[in-house]
Every structure is written in structure tokens, then in C-alpha cells.
Amino acid sequence: MSFEQSGSASVRIPGSKSLTNRYLLLAALADSESVIHAPLHSRDSALMIAALEQLGARFERLETGSPFGPDLRVSPIPFDSLSANQRSIDVGLAGTVMRFVPPVAALVAGSTHFDGDPHARVRPMGPVIESLRALGVDVEDGARGSLPFTVSSAGGVEVDELSIDASGSSQFVSALLLAAARFKNGLLLKHEGPAIPSMPHVEMTLEVLRQVGVEVSSPSENSWRVEPTRFPGFEITVEPDLSNAGPFLAAAVVLGQSVSIPDWPKETTQGGNHWLEILPRFGASVELAQGSLTVTGPAGGARAGFGGIDLDLAAAGELAPTVAALCALADSPSRLRGIAHLRGHETDRLAALTAEIKRLGGEAEETEDGICVLSPVSHGGLMHTYADHRMATAAAIIGLVIEGVVVENVETTSKTLPNFTGLWQDMLAQFSGGRR
Numbered sequence: 001m002s003f004e005q006s007g008s009a010s011v012r013i014p015g016s017k018s019l020t021n022r023y024l025l026l027a028a029l030a031d032s033e034s035v036i037h038a039p040l041h042s043r044d045s046a047l048m049i050a051a052l053e054q055l056g057a058r059f060e061r062l063e064t065g066s067p068f069g070p071d072l073r074v075s076p077i078p079f080d081s082l083s084a085n086q087r088s089i090d091v092g093l094a095g096t097v098m099r100f101v102p103p104v105a106a107l108v109a110g111s112t113h114f115d116g117d118p119h120a121r122v123r124p125m126g127p128v129i130e131s132l133r134a135l136g137v138d139v140e141d142g143a144r145g146s147l148p149f150t151v152s153s154a155g156g157v158e159v160d161e162l163s164i165d166a167s168g169s170s171q172f173v174s175a176l177l178l179a180a181a182r183f184k185n186g187l188l189l190k191h192e193g194p195a196i197p198s199m200p201h202v203e204m205t206l207e208v209l210r211q212v213g214v215e216v217s218s219p220s221e222n223s224w225r226v227e228p229t230r231f232p233g234f235e236i237t238v239e240p241d242l243s244n245a246g247p248f249l250a251a252a253v254v255l256g257q258s259v260s261i262p263d264w265p266k267e268t269t270q271g272g273n274h275w276l277e278i279l280p281r282f283g284a285s286v287e288l289a290q291g292s293l294t295v296t297g298p299a300g301g302a303r304a305g306f307g308g309i310d311l312d313l314a315a316a317g318e319l320a321p322t323v324a325a326l327c328a329l330a331d332s333p334s335r336l337r338g339i340a341h342l343r344g345h346e347t348d349r350l351a352a353l354t355a356e357i358k359r360l361g362g363e364a365e366e367t368e369d370g371i372c373v374l375s376p377v378s379h380g381g382l383m384h385t386y387a388d389h390r391m392a393t394a395a396a397i398i399g400l401v402i403e404g405v406v407v408e409n410v411e412t413t414s415k416t417l418p419n420f421t422g423l424w425q426d427m428l429a430q431f432s433g434g435r436r
């Protein structure tokens with residue numbers, strides 16, 4: 001696809017998955033009703049809502065006319081009046097549901113069975129299962145250390161100190177910190193092991209806990225203390241999902257156009273804020289003004305050519321598939337580092353990215369902690385997406401430049417970005433002078 005002239009588009013992005021699912025969970029743990037404005041409505045947030053409903057929380061849709069769906073009123077889990085039940089929770093492929101909800105199930109008397117999509121069964125869960133056991137809760141997992149498993153609790157957690165190895169996912173830390181305010185004695189959590197990936201997501205957890213009134217501190221590097229806190233319901237507006245803004249901003253880069261994202265937060269813990277540093281490395285200019293981020297691609301985009309990059313993405317691995325799509329269109333080699341843990345994401349993303357770049361005639365190889373893209377993709381074909389929303393959006397980016405790219409199962413984007421194709425088409429129409 002090429003555009004004779006530089007055009008511009010404004011793309012409004014739905015709410016952050018990571019913030020929505022944290023607020024939903026904390027609203028379920030609060031002492032009174034909460035209202036969440038502009039939440040994400042997607043498969044991952046629907047799974048979080050259904051999971052919390054199983055545990056006794058209630059959700060009411062408050063229509064606002066927003067194209068992204070209603071606001072939500074949340075009635076918390078009625079801890080004092082719940083009877084010990086047997087429940088069943090589908091985590092889909094959502095890391096935030098499979099990791100964050102089991103510690104909440106530990107607070108509720110009865111047994112809760114967790115299972116998910118086929119690939120969910122191979123995502124790392126060991127530290128969650130072992131932590132719950134160390135907290136005095138029974139977990140039956142058939143000695144697999146993964147989904148499916150059943151959490152059985154008398155209701156409540158008294159142990160107040162725990163060490164885990166969260167080098168496989170920051171979500172292991174977030175999961176325990178999010179529930180810990182309702183533990184009888186709070187929690188002192190320590191991480192022991194290689195570096196934790198995606199640290200901004202731990203910062204996000206601390207930030208949302210503070211926002212809702214939970215006392216939390218970090219006595220030393222890699223340790224956190226959550227005080228036992230009863231906190232009232234809250235009213236909050238969810239920021240747009242800056243990771244999901246990525247494919248649209250990448251479109252600006254590869255097509256040499258301008259894309260603006262309204263409501264870009266001034267300050268944020270979202271890893272997607274790293275776009276401001278990453279995209280200039282591909283020759284784009286970025287401007288944050290009047291609450292919008294505008295990215296303007298280099299003149300001529302990928303057709304005129306831009307160079308590859310060497311980048312450590314440990315802090316924002318979630319952005320890797322989008323960055324890899326840019327690297328696959330660059331005219332010199334790239335190396336992405338610090339992202340070994342992507343092997344435990346929605347699919348083994350290092351293997352998937354390498355295979356799909358090679359499928360389209362590029363040269364790429366996995367390294368111990370990332371991938372190298374050695375030469376760009378050169379022809380079209382069916383790009384496999386492995387039920388991974390970010391593989392689908394990566395394929396869409398490549399398809400803007402390479403003729404004949406077909407994205408397999410693009411609906412998989414509904415994990416975090418329903419109507420991706422509508423937003424994408426609308427952006428392209430704006431570039432060609434259509435509706436703004």
C-alpha cells in the first residue's frame with residue numbers, strides 16, 4: 001500500500017487491558033461499590049468479569065454511548081455472607097486472569113477450578129501455585145505445575161511473608177500484591193532469582209493499589225510490603241491501551257504518514273509509553289501535545305527505507321511483536337534482547353515471530369533472550385497468528401507494505417482489541433483523505 005502524499009489519521013484506542021483488569025479485581029475486593037469509566041471490553045476483560053462473578057462480585061453496565069462500550073458499576077465480593085461453594089473459572093488465554101484470580105479465590109471459602117484455552121495449559125503458573133500452597137491454601141494440580149488446577153480454601157490467608165521467583169513473569173508479583181490487602185496480616189513479598197521482566201507492570205500494580213487507598217511500600221529492591229487494608233469503592237477512568245496504540249503508530253512509520261492518538265496520558269505506568277523512545281529509532285518523529293501523541297513516519301516510510309535497531313525490550317516485552325514487524329520491514333538487521341520470557345506469552349512469540357518472518361522470505365533467528373532479524377520480508381503469504389492478538393496485529397503491519405499478506409484468524413485481536421479491523425480500515429481511509 002502506498003500513499004502519494006503524506007496524510008494523517010486520528011485513532012481513538014479503547015481502554016488498557018492491564019489497568020482494566022486490575023481495577024475490576026480491586027473493585028471486587030473493595031468494601032463498597034465502584035464505578036469504572038471507559039473500561040476495556042474485550043475477551044480478557046470479559047473473562048475477568050466472569051471470574052469475579054463466580055467469586056460473588058456483581059457488575060452492572062452503565063450505558064454512556066461510547067463506541068467502546070458501557071462504564072461498569074461493580075458490587076464487591078460479599079466476603080461475610082458467601083457460603084462455601086464449588087466454582088469453575090475459565091481463564092481463556094489471559095495471563096491477568098490465570099495469575100491474578102487464584103489468590104482472590106484463596107480468600108473465599110470453597111473450591112475453585114481453573115482451566116483455559118489449550119495454550120493456557122502451557123503458560124508458566126508454577127510460582128502462583130507454589131505461593132498459594134506456601135500461604136496455606138490447598139492447590140490440586142495433578143503435579144503438573146500448570147493449568148488446570150483447583151484452589152481449595154477455608155476462606156482467608158494468614159501467612160504474611162513469601163519469597164517467589166518472578167523471573168518468568170511480572171504477573172507473579174502483581175497477582176500476590178493485588179490480593180494481599182485482604183490477607184489477614186497483609187504480605188511481605190520478596191523476589192529471589194534472575195531479573196523480573198516487564199517491571200513497569202509491577203509499578204502499575206503499586207500505583208493502582210495506592211490509587212484505591214491500599215498502603216504499599218518497597219522496603220528494598222525486589223521486595224514489597226502490602227498492609228492489610230479495607231478500602232472503600234472507588235471511581236476511576238481507564239487510560240487508553242498504549243500497547244494497542246502500537247500497531248497504529250507503526251502504520252505511520254511504515255507508510256510515512258502521521259497518526260495521532262488522543263488522550264495519551266501525561267504520566268503513566270503503561271509499558272506502551274516506551275513508543276516515544278522506540279519509534280524515533282526507526283526514523284519517526286513523535287510529538288506529545290494537547291493530550292495527543294502524534295507519530296510521523298519517515299518520508300516514504302518503508303518504501304524509502306529505514307534502518308533496523310538493537311533494542312533491549314525487557315521492560316516492555318509486550319511491544320515486541322509490533323517492534324519485530326517494523327524490524328522485518330527495515331533495510332538493515334535488528335536485534336531484540338531481554339525478552340526470553342516471551343516464550344511463555346500467548347504463544348512462544350520468539351519462535352512464532354521467527355517462523356512467520358521466514359515464511360515471508362525474511363531471515364530471522366532466535367537467540368537465547370530474543371530474536372535477530374537479518375533480512376527483511378520479501379513476499380506475501382498466509383501469516384499464522386497462533387491465537388495471539390499481537391501476532392495478528394504484527395501481520396497487519398507487514399501487510400501494509402508487502403503485497404499479498406493474509407492474516408490468519410484476525411478475530412484473535414478481540415483478546416484485547418475488539419474491532420481492530422474496523423479501526424484499521426478507518427485509519428487507512430483517513431490517510432487517503434476519507435473521513436476523519
Ligand SMILES: O=C(O)C1=C[C@@H](OP(=O)(O)O)[C@@H](O)[C@H](O)C1
Nearest residue numbers: 018169170171197198201317318
Ligand atoms: O500485568 C500485566 O498486566 C501484564 C504484564 C506483562 O506480563 P509479563 O511480565 O509476563 O511479560 C505483560 O507482558 C502483559 O501483557 C500484561
Ligand SMILES: C=C(OP(=O)(O)O)C(=O)O
Nearest residue numbers: 093094095096318345346
Ligand atoms: C502477554 C500478554 O498478555 P497476557 O496478559 O495474557 O500475559 C500480551 O497482551 O501481550
